[in-house]
Amino acid sequence: MSTDAQDLTDEQVAHYRQVLAAHAGKPELGGCPVCGVPRCPDWTTAYDMLAAAHQVMTESPPPWKPFRPGRKPNDVNLST
Numbered sequence: 001m002s003t004d005a006q007d008l009t010d011e012q013v014a015h016y017r018q019v020l021a022a023h024a025g026k027p028e029l030g031g032c033p034v035c036g037v038p039r040c041p042d043w044t045t046a047y048d049m050l051a052a053a054h055q056v057m058t059e060s061p062p063p064w065k066p067f068r069p070g071r072k073p074n075d076v077n078l079s080t
């Protein structure tokens with residue numbers, strides 16, 4: 001099965017995550033603390049690269065579970 005996701009090395013993923021964290025907009029600053037603008041080019045580039053590679057944006061697991069059609073975690077032993 002082919003995919004058009006871009007392949008990033010672990011180092012690249014870690015780098016882009018660091019960029020995302022460093023350039024994350026701060027409400028009290030009105031934007032990026034490094035560049036001084038909201039959604040600065042560095043942040044946007046890192047976000048796009050991670051999104052294109054289907055990588056999550058942070059090291060921590062996302063608070064949601066992937067949606068899997070037809071596979072519910074709770075439908076075991078409930079069919080009567």
Ligand SMILES: [Zn+2]
Nearest residue numbers: 023032035040
């Ligand atoms: Zn920035």
